[in-house]
Amino acid sequence: MHEMSIVAALIDEVRQHTSKHPGARVSVVRLRVGALRQVIPEWLQFCFVTATRDTDLAGVELEIEPVPARARCRLCQRTFAVEDSWFECPGCGALGGELIQGNELELVSLVLAEATCARQ
Ligand SMILES: [Zn+2]
Structure with missing residues (x-):
């Protein structure tokens, strides 16, 4: 469960x-999470709520923006979606490629809420 250490760092x-x-x-x-991180958003939310409960961050909303994985072929420069860390170019079949x-x-x-204590 590496989500808990992600939440602690966050x-x-x-x-x-x-x-x-x-x-x-x-x-x-707001957090941006790449597909290759293998983070389960619901579990990340759960960890966040658990870790902030009874702190000054309790009730803070966590928004997770998923980023799909894409790679670029080193041979034909085509960019393509990847499912895991094994990339095969759908254009020329070359293996490898550069993760973009x-x-x-x-x-x-x-997002910061307005401070409730206004200074005159
Ligand atoms: Zn290619």
């Missing part, structure tokens, strides 16, 4: 950002 990153915005509350965390997307695991953005 929460660390969120806290690094929120420490620069004192008083602001996070409402949404699908390995992402990155925090895209944080």
Whole structure:
């Protein structure tokens, strides 16, 4: 269950950002996850809720943006969808190829709610 360690790293990153915005509350965390990461979105959601329960991040919404895996053939330059880490070019049949997307695991953005404590 590597989702739990992903969530722990994500929460660390969120806290690094929120420490620069004192008083602001996070409402949404957007995460981009590549298909080759083999992360189960529902399980990631579950881990996130569990890890943030009873913390200041409780109730924060996690939005997961899936990124399909694609590779580019080194021979004919065609780009194609890949299902796993074994790439075969549908154009020329060459094996290998260069992964161009699908390995992402990155925090895209944080939506901060309005700070409730207004300074006059
Ligand atoms: Zn090819």
